[in-house]
Amino acid sequence: MAKEVRHILGLSGGKDSAALAVLMHKRVPQMEYFFCDTHKELDETYEYLDRLKARLGIRIEYLSSERGFDHWLDVYGGLLPSPRMRWCTNKLKIAPLEAFVGDDEAVSYVGIRADERRSGYISTKPNISPVFPFKEEGYDLAAVKRLLEESGIGMPSYYQWRSRSGCFFCFYQKKVEWVRLATEHPDLFARAVAYEQAHRDGRTYTWTQGETLLELIGRRDEIIIENERAEARALKVRDQANAPLAQVLAATLDEEEEFGCIACHV
Ligand code: SF4
Known part of the structure; x- marks a missing residue:
């Protein structure tokens, strides 16, 4: 007898995948929820996943790479991942997902919204077919927020200082989010600095383009002011043109930063 098609929904710890779980958990009772745990997540993310489980009565499978970030960092010769060299996504997000699905036929529910430009899928395995319910049904940011509020789950608490x-x-x-990380979690900021300083052979790898975190934090006030100006510009764009969300976001973010990684930031 042919095996049944599996239905899977990857939670990133972010609002969109959480809202998709709210939308789908009654429609698809057999849904398997999973979270690819890098073990480098914020405590707030685990708390948010606990809230989702409690409110929706779902089970979440926590998937981890057999070997963690530090192992792979070693394999890549200490090269910190970056938007152009995103080995972390492959090793810590995609590989655990593909191992979880194996050769089974699976439908993967992805929480990309109708008002986002990004598309595509994180796995190239032909037995995993992506579907995009928010895109198909026109759910935008406001609708996602509504789903979360009405379910009593709300937004992840880290959105007060971080966008992803x-x-x-x-x-x-964003640079301002590094500044806020230093305020909210000085211990984690110090650990991020330690990753940059781990090389004793003259190489310099930085998390953020063009400067080390210590240089960045030395410009704390300048970065905060720059960010306030960018937000003011974004509000102006929105007010003047009744602009779509993507345009408003583009006014505050570099092109490369705009939507982040599809595997991690949904
Ligand atoms: S892209 Fe960012 S969130 Fe995703 S695995 Fe890499 S460092 Fe972690």
Whole structure:
């Protein structure tokens, strides 16, 4: 007898995948929820996943790479991952997902919203077919927030100071978010600095382009002011043109930073 098609939904610890779980958990009762745990996540992320489990009555499978970030960092010769060299996504997110699915036929539910430009899928395995319910049904940011509020789950608490889920040292962070990490979690900021300083052979790898974290934090006030100006510009764009969200976001983010990684920031 043919094996049944599996239905899977990857939670990133972010709002969009959480809202998708809210939308789908009654529609697809056999859904398997999973979280690819890099072990470099914020405590707030684990708390948010606990809240989701409690509110929706779902089980979440925590998937981990057999070997963690530090092992792979070693394999890559200490090269810190970056938007152009995103080995972390492959090793810590995609490989555990593909091992979890194996050769089974699976439908993977992805929480990309109707108002986002990004598309595509994180796995190239032909037995994993992605579907995008928010895109197909026109759910935008406001609708996602509504789903989360009405379910009593709300937004992850880290959104008060950071715009994305993922590792505490994620290189997709905006500079102002590094500044805020130093305030909210000085211990984690210190650990991120230690990764940059781990090379004694003259090589310099940095998490953020063009400067080390210590140089960045030395510019703390300047970065905060720059960010306030960027936010003011974004509000102006929105107010003047009733602009779509993507355009508003583009006014505050570099192109490369705009939406982050599809495997980690959904
Ligand atoms: S959250 Fe960022 S650092 Fe972590 S695996 Fe994803 S892209 Fe890499």
